[in-house]
Each structure stands twice: as structure tokens, then as C-alpha cells.
Amino acid sequence: MEERKVSKGIPVGTRRVISYIVLIFFALLCLIWFYILLINSTRSHAEMTKGFTPIPSTHFLDNWTNLVNGTIPILNGFINSFIVSGCVALLSAYFSAMTAFAIHAYEFKGKRAAASFILAVMMVPGQVTALGFIQLINRMKMDDTLFPLILPAIAAPITYFYLKQYMEANLPMSLVEAARIDGASEIRIFNSIILPIMRPAMSVQLIFAFVGSWNNYFTPALILHTDKRKTLPVLIAQLRGADWLRFDMGQVYIMIAASIFPVVIVYLVMSKFIVGGISSGAVKG
Amino acid sequence: MNKKSKATRVNRWGYIFLIPFFLTYVIFQIVPLCSTIYNSLFENFRSGLKQIGPNFVGFANFAKLFGTIDFWNYFENTLLMWVGGFIPQIVVSLLLAYWFSDPSLRLKFQQFFKTVIYMPNLIMASAFAMLFFALFADQGPVNSILLSLGLIKEPFKFFASVTASRALIMFMNFMMWFGNTTILLLAGMLGIDTELYEAAEVDGATSGQIFFRITLPILRPILLYVLITSLIGGLQMYDVPQILTNGKGTPAKTTLTVIMYLNQHLTSKNLGMGGALSVTMFIITGVLSIVIFNLNKKKD
Numbered sequence: 001m002e003e004r005k006v007s008k009g010i011p012v013g014t015r016r017v018i019s020y021i022v023l024i025f026f027a028l029l030c031l032i033w034f035y036i037l038l039i040n041s042t043r044s045h046a047e048m049t050k051g052f053t054p055i056p057s058t059h060f061l062d063n064w065t066n067l068v069n070g071t072i073p074i075l076n077g078f079i080n081s082f083i084v085s086g087c088v089a090l091l092s093a094y095f096s097a098m099t100a101f102a103i104h105a106y107e108f109k110g111k112r113a114a115a116s117f118i119l120a121v122m123m124v125p126g127q128v129t130a131l132g133f134i135q136l137i138n139r140m141k142m143d144d145t146l147f148p149l150i151l152p153a154i155a156a157p158i159t160y161f162y163l164k165q166y167m168e169a170n171l172p173m174s175l176v177e178a179a180r181i182d183g184a185s186e187i188r189i190f191n192s193i194i195l196p197i198m199r200p201a202m203s204v205q206l207i208f209a210f211v212g213s214w215n216n217y218f219t220p221a222l223i224l225h226t227d228k229r230k231t232l233p234v235l236i237a238q239l240r241g242a243d244w245l246r247f248d249m250g251q252v253y254i255m256i257a258a259s260i261f262p263v264v265i266v267y268l269v270m271s272k273f274i275v276g277g278i279s280s281g282a283v284k285g
Numbered sequence: 286m287n288k289k290s291k292a293t294r295v296n297r298w299g300y301i302f303l304i305p306f307f308l309t310y311v312i313f314q315i316v317p318l319c320s321t322i323y324n325s326l327f328e329n330f331r332s333g334l335k336q337i338g339p340n341f342v343g344f345a346n347f348a349k350l351f352g353t354i355d356f357w358n359y360f361e362n363t364l365l366m367w368v369g370g371f372i373p374q375i376v377v378s379l380l381l382a383y384w385f386s387d388p389s390l391r392l393k394f395q396q397f398f399k400t401v402i403y404m405p406n407l408i409m410a411s412a413f414a415m416l417f418f419a420l421f422a423d424q425g426p427v428n429s430i431l432l433s434l435g436l437i438k439e440p441f442k443f444f445a446s447v448t449a450s451r452a453l454i455m456f457m458n459f460m461m462w463f464g465n466t467t468i469l470l471l472a473g474m475l476g477i478d479t480e481l482y483e484a485a486e487v488d489g490a491t492s493g494q495i496f497f498r499i500t501l502p503i504l505r506p507i508l509l510y511v512l513i514t515s516l517i518g519g520l521q522m523y524d525v526p527q528i529l530t531n532g533k534g535t536p537a538k539t540t541l542t543v544i545m546y547l548n549q550h551l552t553s554k555n556l557g558m559g560g561a562l563s564v565t566m567f568i569i570t571g572v573l574s575i576v577i578f579n580l581n582k583k584k585d
Binding site for chain 1: 292295296297298299300301302303305306307309310312313314316317318319320321323324377380381384389390391392396397398399400401402403404405407408409410411412413415416417418419420424426429430432433460463464468514517520521523524527528531532544547548551552556559560563564566567570571573574575577578581
């Protein structure tokens with residue numbers, strides 16, 4: 001490990017230089033792939049067969065038009081991915097806040113058991129129940145539709161966990177009491193008082209849920225069979241499965257770019273909140 | 286009396302607000318879990334055009350699963366590729382988090398660096414794998430660069446080499462997770478009382494001693510959390526090797542993970558073996574989850 005070498009003798013200035021060099025190295029390591037992706041999505045297939053150059057070319061729009069007019073229903077993929085991810089984000093944020101509110105604000109029998117249960121199942125991965133899930137979806141006649149990808153988001157233990165943490169720190173019960181005295185119904189209290197207070201935490205969770213769903217590949221690949229109903233990750237897998245060497249590489253790169261960059265842009269705009277939101281639910285030392 | 290009944294009436298809403306979560310969870314998680322367990326006890330698959338079963342066979346599917354070398358091979362692949370990504374991840378993350386939190390370094394542009402190193406975590410893993418597949422292809426840009434630098438004479442076939450294929454998957458896992466781990470560890474390090482450091486410095490401790498005798502022991506719970514969540518995630522490794530090798534785990538099934546194996550059973554409709562494999566993974570992740578549960582509970 002590096003620390004062992006950094007004895008008291010090394011001046012702070014040298015240590016600072018070393019840490020900047022290492023940080024810049026890892027930052028470049030993270031960025032270089034996106035740079036190559038961006039460059040290659042502006043180059044035509046013919047240009048790319050001649051080898052790599054770090055200078056962008058002019059075929060960005062050509063590649064995009066070729067992709068849209070090609071055999072892969074990319075626009076449908078976009079729309080499907082947006083519908084699924086948008087609905088997942090909204091449902092999981094809204095209902096997780098509701099669940100957190102139930103546990104936080106009320107006293108009832110079985111409350112502790114309910115809270116422990118949600119905490120216990122938090123890490124159980126979806127893959128291990130996929131077999132039964134597919135059977136259930138077939139029986140419900142929801143195979144090859146987007147519903148099985150959306151509806152389960154109502155029960156999102158991890159989102160619940162983060163929102164409950166936030167609620168404990170930021171929601172004084174006196175506020176709820178005051179609203180009750182004013183005669184507000186419990187539903188109304190939740191919708192018009194609790195939700196606005198929860199907005200900062202919920203917007204971070206909205207993004208995480210959206211991104212998680214946008215990137216999800218395992219379940220959609222098992223549920224969606226018709227090309228026009230597939231989401232982007234499933235279409236990308238299809239691209240890999242095709243005889244891709246004969247494929248126009250310009251289209252391959254622009255499709256990857258189109259799947260990645262919407263998330264990157266949202267992330268860069270919101271990064272301040274997101275980077276702060278990652279650690280808020282983790283175990284403190 | 287009246288007041289008490291009013292309080293009960295209000296608290297009734299606790300149950301009502303829990304209904305959406307629990308109803309959804311029971312329908313889409315508990316019911317599938319039960320039918321997965323049920324399926325694991327039956328022989329039920331297609332052999333060509335013929336449907337075999339379902340016949341009740343008890344734990345025969347589990348015996349078959351553990352009795353054949355396939356499962357153990359894929360389990361080993363999964364663990365190996367997880368470890369290969371996790372070790373550099375934890376080393377680099379500890380180092381970066383330590384620097385970010387060191388007040389004497391006063392690093393600038395911290396927000397920029399954190400933003401950049403966290404970014405790969407949000408990238409669609411399947412698209413990222415597809416990108417690496419294109420970049421490291423025989424005629425891809427990486428080979429083109431290596432050729433033009435004169436480092437190699439002919440294109441290196443990354444995906445025909447066991448070591449290179451596995452190393453690429455490990456590297457991608459490392460890239461996607463080290464930023465996340467850095468930020469988690471940093472939160473833990475910033476929580477450490479600076480008086481501890483000052484006292485140690487007064488007593489003449491070196492930076493190395495401070496790191497190994499103060500920082501690491503205090504970080505133990507959070508390191509354990511990172512280890513277990515990463516292991517649970519690692520056991521689910523799927524998107525990257527699946528796309529990179531087109532679901533085949535090439536070369537010679539050395540990159541085939543447990544969940545890729547499960548996916549093969551699911552797509553070929555071998556419900557008995559798929560069920561047994563699912564239940565096995567459920568038990569393993571369940572045991573690991575209990576550790577996390579206790580960690581979180583302590584904090585609750």
C-alpha cells in the first residue's frame with residue numbers, strides 16, 4: 001500500500017503532487033472510453049476500418065439516420081425505455097415515501113416486524129425469483145408487455161430505506177400533529193405536506209430508480225419478445241447476437257452512445273445531489 | 286377514552302399506507318419465490334420436442350446440480366472475476382478516500398474527481414460491455430493503436446484468450462464500482478473525529494501508523510458493508526460477461542457466471558434445474574443479507 005511509504009519525512013507538497021497525478025490517472029481511465037465512443041460515433045464505417053484517430057469526423061448525423069432507418073427499432077426502444085424507467089421512478093419514489101411515512105409516523109401492532117421485514121429483504125436479488133416471476137407473468141397474461149417491468153417498482157426496499165433515513169432526520173412529527181389539528185385527512189397530509197418536505201431526497205431516488213431501470217437487462221430480456229416492445233439494453237444485446245462483423249460500426253457506436261449519454265447528461269447536471277446521496281444511507285463507521 | 290379511540294383511528298392509516306408495498310411485494314416477490322422453490326423439487330424440462338415431467342423428484346435436482354462439475358466451475362468463474370475486480374477496487378478506493386479526507390493535503394477539484402470516478406457506475410452495463418467488445422475486437426481501435434505503436438505485430442485476439450477475457454471483465458467491474466466505494470469510504474473517513482489524528486500526531490505517529498492503527502479499525506463496519514454488498518452484487522454478475530461473450534462464456538465457458546447459467550436454464554425452460562439453482566443462490570445471498578441486516582439494524 002501507498003501509505004506505508006508515505007512516512008512523516010515526505011513533505012506535504014510532494015504528497016499532494018503524487019495524489020493529483022494518481023487522481024488524474026484514474027479520472028482519465030474513466031473518461032477515455034467515453035471519448036473514444038464519442039469520436040467513433042462521428043466516424044463512418046469506412047473511416048474506422050482504416051484505424052483509430054483521436055480526431056472527430058463528420059458522420060455523426062449520417063450514423064444516426066442510418067441507425068434510425070435500419071433494422072433495429074431504436075426509436076421504439078427509446079420510447080419503451082423511457083416509459084418503463086419513468087414509471088418505475090415515479091412509482092418507487094411515491095410508494096416508498098408512503099411506506100416510509102407509515103413506519104415513521106404511526107404506532108400500530110406489527111410495525112417493528114414490518115420494518116424489519118423490509119430491511120431484511122433489501123438485498124435479495126431479483127434474479128433468484130425470476131423463474132417464478134416469469135411463470136406468474138405468463139399466468140397473468142402480461143408476457144411481452146411493459147407492465148411486469150413497471151408494477152413491481154411499487155415495492156422498492158432500497159428506495160424506502162433511503163427515504164426513511166431522510167424522514168427521520170428532516171420530518172418533525174409536530175408538523176403532522178399541527179396538520180391534524182387543522183383537520184387535514186391523513187392522505188392529504190401525506191400528499192401535500194410530507195411529499196414537498198421529502199422532495200430533495202425523492203429527486204435523488206427518482207434518478208437512481210430511473211437509471212437502474214434504464215440499465216436493467218436481465219428481466220426485460222426474459223419478458224420482452226417482440227422487437228418493437230423491447231427496451232434499449234435488450235436491443236443492444238440483440239446487436240451483439242447478430243452477425244455483427246458485417247454490421248456498420250458507425251451504427252454500433254452511435255447506438256451505444258445514444259443509450260449511455262442521456263444518463264450521463266442527467267448525471268452531470270445533477271451530480272452534486274447524486275454524489276451526496278450515495279453515502280447517505282450507508283453504514284457509518 | 287374518546288381521545289384514545291381517535292388515536293387508534295389515526296394509527297389505522299399506518300396499515301393502509303403499508304398496503305401498496307406489501308401487496309406488491311407478496312404478488313411479485315413472495316409468490317414467485319414460492320413457485321421457484323416448488324419448481325426446484327420437480328423434474329421438468331424439454332428434451333428435443335418431448336416434454337419431460339413435471340414429476341416430483343424431491344431434492345434430486347439439487348443432487349444433480351452439486352454433483353456435476355458445471356455448477357462448481359461457473360461458481361468459481363464468478364468468484365474469481367469478482368475477487369479480481371474487488372481487490373484493486375478496495376485498494377484504490379481506500380487510497381483515494383484517504384487523500385480526499387486528509388485535511389493536510391487540501392486537495393482541490395474534489396467534486397470534479399468524485400463526479401468523474403462515480404460516472405461509470407451509472408452507465409448501462411450492457412452498453413458498456415458492447416463498447417468494450419467493439420473496442421477490443423480483433424479489428425477494433427485498441428488493436429489498431431497497439432499496432433501503430435509497434436507494440437504488437439498482428440492483432441491480439443482478446444476474446445480468444447482466457448486471461449484477457451477474464452481480465453477485461455474484472456477491469457470493467459473495477460471501473461464501474463471503485464468510484465462508488467470511494468465515496469462510501471470517504472463518508473466513513475470524514476466521520477472520524479480529527480482529535481484522534483491530532484493526538485496520534487502529537488505522540489509522533491507516522492501517516493502509515495495512523496492509517497493502519499486508527500483509520501482502518503474505525504472503518505471496519507463500513508468495510509464489511511462494502512465487502513458483503515459487493516459480494517452479493519458479484520454473485521449476480523451477468524450483464525457484462527453475457528454481452529461480452531454473447532451469452533456463451535467464451536473462451537471454453539471460462540467466463541460463464543452462475544446467473545448466466547441460470548439464464549440458460551430459464552431460456553431453455555429447464556424449470557427443475559433452474560429452480561434448484563435459483564434456490565441455491567437465494568440461500569447464499571440470504572445468508573449474506575443477514576450480515577448486512579445486522580449492520581443496518583445496529584445503526585437504526
